[in-house]
Amino acid sequence: MKRKSLEGNACAIARTLDVVGDWWSILIIREAIAGTTRFNDLHRQLGVAKNILTIRLRALVEEGLLETVPASDGSAFQEYLITGKGRALLPALVALAQWGEEFLFEPGEPLLVPVDAKGGRPLKKLRIQSQDGRSLRLDEILMRTVRY
Amino acid sequence: MKRKSLEGNACAIARTLDVVGDWWSILIIREAIAGTTRFNDLHRQLGVAKNILTIRLRALVEEGLLETVPASDGSAFQEYLITGKGRALLPALVALAQWGEEFLFEPGEPLLVPVDAKGGRPLKKLRIQSQDGRSLRLDEILMRTVRY
Numbered sequence A, B: 001m002k003r004k005s006l007e008g009n010a011c012a013i014a015r016t017l018d019v020v021g022d023w024w025s026i027l028i029i030r031e032a033i034a035g036t037t038r039f040n041d042l043h044r045q046l047g048v049a050k051n052i053l054t055i056r057l058r059a060l061v062e063e064g065l066l067e068t069v070p071a072s073d074g075s076a077f078q079e080y081l082i083t084g085k086g087r088a089l090l091p092a093l094v095a096l097a098q099w100g101e102e103f104l105f106e107p108g109e110p111l112l113v114p115v116d117a118k119g120g121r122p123l124k125k126l127r128i129q130s131q132d133g134r135s136l137r138l139d140e141i142l143m144r145t146v147r148y
Helices: A012-020 A021-034 A039-046 A050-062 A092-102 B013-018 B023-034 B039-046 B049-062 B092-102
Strands: A066-070 A078-082 A111-116 A141-146 B065-071 B080-081 B111-116 B142-145
Touching: A012 A021, A012 B023, A012 B092, A012 B111, A021 A039, A021 A050, A021 A078, A021 A092, A021 B013, A021 B023, A021 B065, A050 A066, A050 A078, A066 B023, A078 A092, A092 B013, A092 B092, A111 B013, A141 B023, B013 B023, B023 B039, B023 B049, B023 B080, B039 B049, B049 B065, B049 B080, B092 B111
Parallel strands: none
Antiparallel strands: A066 A078, A111 B142, A141 B111, B065 B080
16 A cells, blocks of 8 residues: 655654654664664564565665665675664654553563663653653643744 | 555554554544544544545444534534544654654744643653663664553
């Protein structure tokens, strides 16, 4: 199914989904942040078909979320490294993880989540704040068109 | 293309994507938060095919992110209202919007983003914090399996 492009959409959420609004793209970014750099390792870790992985990796490199470099061991392989633009998706990954943790897991079930590298402790729940730092309730947020 | 189910996946991000990891689901949630409640209005606002909208709405109701109620004007239509579980996705929507705003828009381009209802001002950039409230850099975050 050909997807409609949201590339020129005024909605910042929609435009982001045009770049990463695909299951596999988000999971590839997760793996890249976790330090998985090679095609075969990504294939194995994610259980994604090689043809799909090839297409997604190419798109993520084109969009500048991953970059390719020669393998660090001098072999003929290339490695896929996360860029600053790719790593900047971490707040979205954290938000998705915290929602899943709250609504989709039973107590005691092991879960894979983003954690504080120092000590490995879970992160603080994300809070939405106004420009001047007030914590906002979820019903205090609207969608609005702005221009800077 | 049949998608692999990530329902039992230990990754909290993957399990969330199993529920909302679809372009249209996220945009329907955005519209529901913005107060669009009727099928025809969602169809018009999103420009999504009616058959796809029907399938996505049914899934979002089954998962408890939307609920159906009789139309408030007494007509035969039903309305789709966002639930607390649906609204709890707002941090993820804010994170996706802030990423898009940073990387995919030109200065001066109008953009639709979540804002503070009081005054309509843009939100503060989300910060990732450790349990004890330290702000973490993006390279201070790892993926780890935990159990509570």
